[in-house]
Amino acid sequence: MYRQKYLFLTPGLIALVAIILFPLLFTIRVSFSGWDVYNPGLNWKGGQNFSRLLADSRYWAALGRLSVMAVGTVLIQYVLGFALALLVWRDVIARRFFRVLFLVPMMTTPVIMSVIWRTIFHESLGPLNPIIRGLGLPGVPWLSDPVWAFVAVMLVEIWQWTPFMFLLLLAGLLSLPSEPYLAARIDGAGPVRTFFSVTFPGLAAISVGAIVIRLIEASKILDTVYVMTSGGPGESTETASYYIYIRGLRDFQIGYSAALSIVYLVIMIVALTVIAKLLVRFLVRPAP
Amino acid sequence: MTHQPLDPEPRAPVSRTLKLALKYGFILFWSAFVVFPFLWALTTSFKDANGVTNGATWLPWLQYQPSTQGWASLFGGPGGTNIVRPYLNSIWVTLGASAVSITLGTLAAYGLSRFTFRFLFFRNADITFFFISQRIMPPIVLAIPFFLMLRALGLLDSLAGLILVYVALLMPIAVWVMVDFFNSIPRGLDEMAWMDGCDPVTTFFRVILPNAVPGLVVAGMFCVIFGWNDFFFAFTLTFTQTQLLPVSIVALNSSVTPWWALSASALVSIAPLVLLAFVVERFLSKGGLAGAVR
Numbered sequence: 001m002y003r004q005k006y007l008f009l010t011p012g013l014i015a016l017v018a019i020i021l022f023p024l025l026f027t028i029r030v031s032f033s034g035w036d037v038y039n040p041g042l043n044w045k046g047g048q049n050f051s052r053l054l055a056d057s058r059y060w061a062a063l064g065r066l067s068v069m070a071v072g073t074v075l076i077q078y079v080l081g082f083a084l085a086l087l088v089w090r091d092v093i094a095r096r097f098f099r100v101l102f103l104v105p106m107m108t109t110p111v112i113m114s115v116i117w118r119t120i121f122h123e124s125l126g127p128l129n130p131i132i133r134g135l136g137l138p139g140v141p142w143l144s145d146p147v148w149a150f151v152a153v154m155l156v157e158i159w160q161w162t163p164f165m166f167l168l169l170l171a172g173l174l175s176l177p178s179e180p181y182l183a184a185r186i187d188g189a190g191p192v193r194t195f196f197s198v199t200f201p202g203l204a205a206i207s208v209g210a211i212v213i214r215l216i217e218a219s220k221i222l223d224t225v226y227v228m229t230s231g232g233p234g235e236s237t238e239t240a241s242y243y244i245y246i247r248g249l250r251d252f253q254i255g256y257s258a259a260l261s262i263v264y265l266v267i268m269i270v271a272l273t274v275i276a277k278l279l280v281r282f283l284v285r286p287a288p
Numbered sequence: 289m290t291h292q293p294l295d296p297e298p299r300a301p302v303s304r305t306l307k308l309a310l311k312y313g314f315i316l317f318w319s320a321f322v323v324f325p326f327l328w329a330l331t332t333s334f335k336d337a338n339g340v341t342n343g344a345t346w347l348p349w350l351q352y353q354p355s356t357q358g359w360a361s362l363f364g365g366p367g368g369t370n371i372v373r374p375y376l377n378s379i380w381v382t383l384g385a386s387a388v389s390i391t392l393g394t395l396a397a398y399g400l401s402r403f404t405f406r407f408l409f410f411r412n413a414d415i416t417f418f419f420i421s422q423r424i425m426p427p428i429v430l431a432i433p434f435f436l437m438l439r440a441l442g443l444l445d446s447l448a449g450l451i452l453v454y455v456a457l458l459m460p461i462a463v464w465v466m467v468d469f470f471n472s473i474p475r476g477l478d479e480m481a482w483m484d485g486c487d488p489v490t491t492f493f494r495v496i497l498p499n500a501v502p503g504l505v506v507a508g509m510f511c512v513i514f515g516w517n518d519f520f521f522a523f524t525l526t527f528t529q530t531q532l533l534p535v536s537i538v539a540l541n542s543s544v545t546p547w548w549a550l551s552a553s554a555l556v557s558i559a560p561l562v563l564l565a566f567v568v569e570r571f572l573s574k575g576g577l578a579g580a581v582r
Contacts, residue, residue, distance in 0.1 A: 004488045008399030012392035012459060013415070019456035020422055023433030030432070080318075087315055100569045101319055107561040107568075111519035111534045112554045115541045116325050119332065119550070127328055127344035159321065171572055213423075220426040223519045227538060241428045248432055249524065261429040269424060 031258035040254075049259035058235060059260060062243040063267065069150070069239065070218035073157040078211055080158070081165025086199075089173045099170070106163035114227040117156045118143070121228075146236030149229050153237050156224055161217070165210050172206035173199070208279045215275060219268050240264050326555070333358045333551035340547045358548030362556060368549025369536050371556065378516060378533040378557075380447055385454035386511035390504065392455070393419075393462025398492055400463075401470035402478060419463040422456065427520040438525055445529045453521050458511040465510060469503030470496070506571065509564060516561055533557045 034045040053059060088098045105113075120126045121142035129139040142152045176199070184194045222241040225231060231238035231246070238246075244264065248257030331346050336355040345351035361368025399405070400416050410418075434453055435444070443449030473496065481491040522532040531539075537557060540550045 005399055005403035005405070007489060008395045008403070008492070009405060009415070012396030012419075012463070015392055016419065016422065016456060016459055019452065020425065020430070023430050023437060024425075026433045026436075027429060083314070084318060087311055092311075092315070096569060096573060098315060098319065099572065100565050101322055103565040103568055104562055105322055107513060107565050108558040109517040109519070109534050109561075111517075112537050112557055113325060115538060115550060116329050116554055118541065119545070119547055120325060120328055125340060125343060127346070130344050159325075167568070167572070174572065216424050220428075222426075222428060227541060241426055244428045245431075248428070254432055258432065261426070264426065265424075265429050268426070272424065 027258045028262060030255055031262050033255040033258075035253075035255040035258075037252045045255065049256050050263070052256065053259055053263060056260075058238075059240070059243060061235065062238050062240045063264070065150075065237070066219065066221065066239040066241075067271075069154060069157070069221060070215055073154050073161070074211060074214045074218055076154075076158055077162045077165045077214060078207070080162045081210075082169050082207075084162070084166045085170040085173055089170065102166050103163050105160050106167070108160070110160055111223040111227055113160060114156060114224045117152075117159075118228050121152050143229055144233055146233055149233060149237050153221075153224055153228055156228065157218070157221070160224075161214060164214060168206055168210040169203060172203045176202045204283045208276070208283055211279060212272065212276045215272060216268075219272070329551040329555050332547050333555060335548050355548070358546070358550075358552035361546070361549040362553055367546045368553065369540060371533065371536055371553050374531045374533045374536040375557070377447060377530055381450045381454060381522075381532060382512055382515040384447070384451040385458055385515050386508060388451065388455050389458035389462045389511055390507055393459045393507065394466050394497075394500070394504065395492075396459075397463050397466030398470050398496065400467055402475070402488075416463070416467055419460050422460040431520070431524045434521065434525060445526045447530055449525060450522060450530065450532070453525060454515050454518065457518065457521070458515055461510045461514060462507045465507040466500070466503055469500060469506075473499055502571075505567075509567065513561060513564065 029042065031049055032045060032047070033042050034048065035041060035043070084102055088095055088102070092098065120128050123129060123139065123141055123144065126142075128142070133139055140148055143149050180198045180202070181194065184198050189197070220241055221239045222245065225237050225239055225242050226245070229237045231242050240260075241264075244257050244260045247253050247260060327346075331348070332340070334348055334354040334356070335345075335352055336357050339345065339352035339355070342352060348354040357365065357367060362371050364370040364372075396419065400412050405412055405415060407415075438444045438446075438449040438453070441449070443452065477495055477499070478488075478491055481495045482488075486494065517534075519534040519538070522535050523538070526532065526535065533553075534557070537550065537553050540546060540553070
């Protein structure tokens, strides 16, 4: 009767292998070819694409920009999400209303909200600059200045995904046992002390999980950039995914973009594994 | 669950008031930040070209003359795109892909949770990791092979092709949620059914599945969120026959954007999932998500 166990696993496994593994192997093969508009097809160019990639400063700049954007937004999301979760955890007016409200942005389609944000950041017709001027500050050239455009993309990412951190951390807070809090009270520990010796250690595992999941998702940033800035002004908001998109689906340098994607994928896997291991080592330790 | 206030001793009233002011100040500030784009889209959706070019205004009648042009364009009125077809397409693809992913994912998750597998040197943990790790894959890496694959199958620009691709996107989520969920259902339940003479398949459908409804709801929710909100594959794998919602709305985003049509269609497309926030909150406050999260 244990033969039946394969009935459970194999359909899903075969489907996933067929849909993902073959395309991935195909991409690896394509990355050794010179497939482009003039020579379509699987010819063999050896490692040419890879040596070209090593010297491609625009690619490495895009990867660096992506790291800053991903790590920056995820850390800010974590801090804000944690703060919000703590605020609506226990005694607060209209608790369930605020919980629903704080979850809403992660339910909305990123690319559609980016279109709305683009109108908000509009320099002369958008609503943001009038508010800033109302505070007595000069208007901001949101999408036409390299630095501000980068900030604008980050703001949208923070708006969209802080709710995800909030969701996981609030779920964690709600599952914490109440006995340690009683003990901390009896020991006369203040709120700060209680937070660092009871609450934070209790949420360390969830924190690591939430940060790693968000880093994985943030490392793919493409939609927001595509809609809001198209990588510009210049190349100031161009992420790795977006640069590969330009090379592959705009310039049709299929072979070269395959090489770019494979290197990107490997770097992401290595970096995320290292980050996850480090986070586990430094954050998840036995409670004192 | 009732909690005692954290402060061990009563504080001076001034610092307590200050703390409360800071707390509600931050809550209200964040609420305003969350609501801001929705309110802006709502008011913009009732403007016309004049209302938009007169600068940022919020109040209809007082600051601008409201118009229903944007909302009329949703159903084929001038100056926008008819989003009825894309809407239905999005519903079909999301529900179809979610249903397939959850079916295959739940079966696989149950297998991984209850039996030992070994393919060469891959064991259960490795297979589970293989499923979940697919989320790491950036869409751009697969875009071109997917394009060629669907072209070879004759599924480019079709609902079936998109469903096929979305299954790969969503199944990892279903497996991830369901493996944890099945692990939390005691094995004694299965063993009792086996002793009564049920084979594993009967046990699964008669005994385990009815107990797995909360897990299925959570998995379904995540599948619907990620399916409905995806843009990139819908964008690269379809042209004109099978547009999904996000693609048809982004198509409005050009140099001369009809902001009113854009805002109205944006609000209509995100509305169904915003309702999901209420469902998620119910699960959260009842503690139903804690198990799925760990």
